[in-house]
Each structure stands twice: as structure tokens, then as C-alpha cells.
Amino acid sequence: MTITETNKKILDFNYQLAAQDEAFPTLQVLANDGSVVDEAALERTGLTDDQLVELMKHMLFSRELDIRSTKLAKQGRFGFFAPTAGQEASQMASAFAFNDEDWLFPGYRDIPEIIMKGWPVWKAILWSRGHVQGNVMTTDDGKDVHSWFPQIIIGAQYVEAAGVALGLKKRQKDAVAYAYTGDGGTSQGDFYEAMNFAAAYQANAVFIAQNNGFAISTPRDFQTAAKHLAAKGWAAGIPSVVVDGNDAIAVYLAAKEARQWAASGNGPVLIETLTDRLEPHSTAGDDPLRYRTKDDIDAWWQKDPLLRMRHFLTQRGIWNEELETAYIAEVNAHIDDQIKRADGVEKQKISDFLKNTLEVPSQVMQEQIAIFESEGK
Incomplete structure (x- = not known):
């Protein structure tokens, strides 16, 4: 190709x-x-x-937790909850590729991934209710769960992950920091700043952007003119891939190889998973039919990642309806137990909130604490 032809292409x-x-x-x-x-x-x-089979069970657990959490929210027994139905492959299959030494940085829709790392369900319930014990990231036997708290600020978990990823690199750890955000999160400054920082220092990070179609009520196409969210990773100089987010096997493969790349000191990777949020953005009054059609939602239900995985495992001869029914019953029995445990935790008092605000309460706060404690509050 001549210079003239090249220049014409550049300007096309x-x-x-x-x-x-x-x-x-x-x-x-x-x-x-x-x-x-x-x-x-x-x-x-x-x-x-x-x-x-283990991966299928993780996906089923996520779906059942979604169903039960939604019911509890409608009963007024849950706090904030962001439904996860439709994203089981995107979330659980990617998380399945990481290990206990890797650090998870989740968004508020990524509760199932933290539970996969050993965080008890009863603590997840307390977190949703705003209870301080819901911020204790340990297993029931006291082991640390290598996960940060679910991030409410959109995209901020990427910045946190970038810092820890650099720390892991400096300590020469065979570990990575992996973070999730939605397609709306990719429109935040923190998203690019974190990738740019991690890329500049070749930090051990894997960034996962779950393109579920909507940032609350804003369609993905209204957020950015980028043809693919993964293209934003190229702007930071990092390898970026697009994956069928309803295909658990493809998601796992992408996450596994991204982890290997990042843990080997090559720098971060961005994975865009193409999936769909089948339910409301949250249980806090969102109605998806105000900004999308029932036909659109029904079409995506036909692409349910659980259906695809179920067909695959059944054809392979390692899964059947009897196994699934038994496992779902087991999961619901466990969730029942965890709800009882969360309900049994002593409710917080006003004095507790004040005590937990600062490590060393100010003089005025100490006086307030004393007053509320004297009143049994």
C-alpha cells in the first residue's frame, strides 16, 4: 500500500x-x-x-438467592437489593476462574461473587440492611474473605482494584485484583483512570465490564458511541475482549486466561461480557417496563444462561432434573437458616451508629453516646 493510499485510509x-x-x-x-x-x-x-457441575451449582445458587432476596425485599425484610437474574454466567463463571488469594472488588450487584469466596449469606443480608456486621468480610470460621465491600459509588471499585493490583505486583504475588462494573460504570471517569493507572504500572488486575444493556433506565447506546465497551480498554493500552456473557464456558475461559496473563506480570486485561439484566435495576421502585418492552425482556429470557448450561450438561450426561431439584431444595434450606441467623442478630442502636462513625469519637459525640446509652438507645 502506498503512502497516499495509507493516508486516505487514515482520513476515512x-x-x-x-x-x-x-x-x-x-x-x-x-x-x-x-x-x-x-x-x-x-x-x-x-x-x-x-x-x-460445581459451576452449574454456583449459577443455580445465584438464581435462587435472587428469587429469595426479591421476595424478602417485597416483604420489607431485606434492605437494598439489585437483582442478578440473567447474569449468572457473567458473574459466577468469571468468579469461578479466580482463587482465594485473588482480591475481589464488587459492585452492589455482585453479592453472589463475594458469597462464592466464602462470605456467609447472613452477612450479605445484614449488609443490605445497613448493619455493621454486614461489613465484616470473614467466613463463619473467622478466615478473611479477600473481597472489598460491595461498592455503591458507580465504577469506584475499579480504582480500588488498581491500587491493590499494584500492591500484589510489588509483593510479587501470584494473585490478581479483579473488579466488576456494569455498562453504566464504563461511562464514569474512575473506569478509565483505574485502567490507565493499572496499565501504566502493569499491575495485576482483571477488569470485568458486564454489559447488561441498561444503566438503571439508560440504554447502553445512549451512554456511549463506542461500538464496544472493550474498545475503552485499548485506549488505556491493555488487551480487551468481548465475550458472550450468557455462555458460562466462554466467560470462564476468558477470565481464566486473563488471570494468568495479569498474575504473570503482563499487566491488566479488560473483559466485556454481553448479557442482560432480566429484572429491575433494584427493588427500590424501579419498573423496567417504563424504559424497555416486554417483548425485549421475553426474548432475553429465551437466552437465559441457566438454560444454555443446563442443556450442555444434560447432553453431556452429567446433569438431570432430579439433581437440580435436589440441589435447589438444599440451597433454599440453607438460605432459610441464614435468614434466621440474620434476623437473630441484635439490632443497632443510635449509640452504636455514633460509636462506629469515628475510630475515636469526638468530645461532643462521646456526650451524645452517653445520653443515648442512658436512654437505652
Whole structure:
């Protein structure tokens, strides 16, 4: 190609837009009917049949927790809750690729991933209610859970992850920091700043952007003109991939290889998972039918990641309806127990809130604490 032809191509802005779209093919291993479309990719995951069953159980657990949490919220027995139905592959399959030494930085929709790392459900319930014990990131037997608190500030968890990722690199740890945000989070300054920082220092980070279609009521197309959210990772100089977010096997493969890359000192990776938020943004009065159609929602339910995984495992001969029914009963019995435990925790008093505000209460706060304690509050 001559210089003239090259220059013409550089200045062909329509070509640039088309090139952006073509630069990010979608990684897929399972078709919507559960059939394998890439045997080599499936083999590359290294997943055994036992691990595939374990992953399915994590996804089912997430769905059942979503169902029960929604019911509790409607009964006024839950605090803030962001539904997760439809994102089980995006969340649980990616988290399945990381280990106990890796540090998780979740958003408020990523409670299932923290529980996968050992955080008890009863603490997750207390966190939703604003109870201080819901911020204790330990297992029931007192072991530390390598996870930060669910981040309410959109995209801020990326900045936190970048800092820890650099610390892991400096300590030469075989570990990474991995963070989740939604498509709305990619429109925040923290999103780019974190990736830019992590890339500049080649920190051990894996950033996961769950493109679930809507930032509350704002469609993804209204947020950015970028053809793919993954393209934003290229702006920071890091490898970026687009994955079928309803394909648990593809999501796992992308996360596994991104973790290996980052833990080896090569710097961060950005993964965009294409999925859908099948339910309201939160149980705090959101009605998705005000900004999307029932036909659109129904179409996405036909792409339910649980259906795809169920078909795949059934065709493989390692899963059936009897196993699923028994496991769901087991999960609900566990959730029942965890609800009772959360309900049994002593409610916080006004004096407790004041005591927990500052490590060393001011003189005025000490006086207030004394007054409220004298009143039994």
C-alpha cells in the first residue's frame, strides 16, 4: 500500500468506525441450545465434569438467592437489593476462574461473587440492611474473605482494584485484583483512570465490564458511541475482549486466561461480557417496563444462561432434573437458616451508629453516646 493510499485510509472516518466494530469479535463456546461450537476452546478451559457441575451449582445458587432476596425485599425484610437474574454466567463463571488469594472488588450487584469466596449469606443480608456486621468480610470460621465491600459509588471499585493490583505486583504475588462494573460504570471517569493507572504500572488486575444493556433506565447506546465497551480498554493500552456473557464456558475461559496473563506480570486485561439484566435495576421502585418492552425482556429470557448450561450438561450426561431439584431444595434450606441467623442478630442502636462513625469519637459525640446509652438507645 502506498503512502497516499495509507493516508486516505487514515482520513476515512467511516472506515475507522467500521474497523472498531470489526476489531472485537465475540468469544463463544456454547450455542444458545447448549451445543458446543468450539471444541478446542472447551478443551482449553481444562474444566473437568466435576468442575462443570460445581459451576452449574454456583449459577443455580445465584438464581435462587435472587428469587429469595426479591421476595424478602417485597416483604420489607431485606434492605437494598439489585437483582442478578440473567447474569449468572457473567458473574459466577468469571468468579469461578479466580482463587482465594485473588482480591475481589464488587459492585452492589455482585453479592453472589463475594458469597462464592466464602462470605456467609447472613452477612450479605445484614449488609443490605445497613448493619455493621454486614461489613465484616470473614467466613463463619473467622478466615478473611479477600473481597472489598460491595461498592455503591458507580465504577469506584475499579480504582480500588488498581491500587491493590499494584500492591500484589510489588509483593510479587501470584494473585490478581479483579473488579466488576456494569455498562453504566464504563461511562464514569474512575473506569478509565483505574485502567490507565493499572496499565501504566502493569499491575495485576482483571477488569470485568458486564454489559447488561441498561444503566438503571439508560440504554447502553445512549451512554456511549463506542461500538464496544472493550474498545475503552485499548485506549488505556491493555488487551480487551468481548465475550458472550450468557455462555458460562466462554466467560470462564476468558477470565481464566486473563488471570494468568495479569498474575504473570503482563499487566491488566479488560473483559466485556454481553448479557442482560432480566429484572429491575433494584427493588427500590424501579419498573423496567417504563424504559424497555416486554417483548425485549421475553426474548432475553429465551437466552437465559441457566438454560444454555443446563442443556450442555444434560447432553453431556452429567446433569438431570432430579439433581437440580435436589440441589435447589438444599440451597433454599440453607438460605432459610441464614435468614434466621440474620434476623437473630441484635439490632443497632443510635449509640452504636455514633460509636462506629469515628475510630475515636469526638468530645461532643462521646456526650451524645452517653445520653443515648442512658436512654437505652
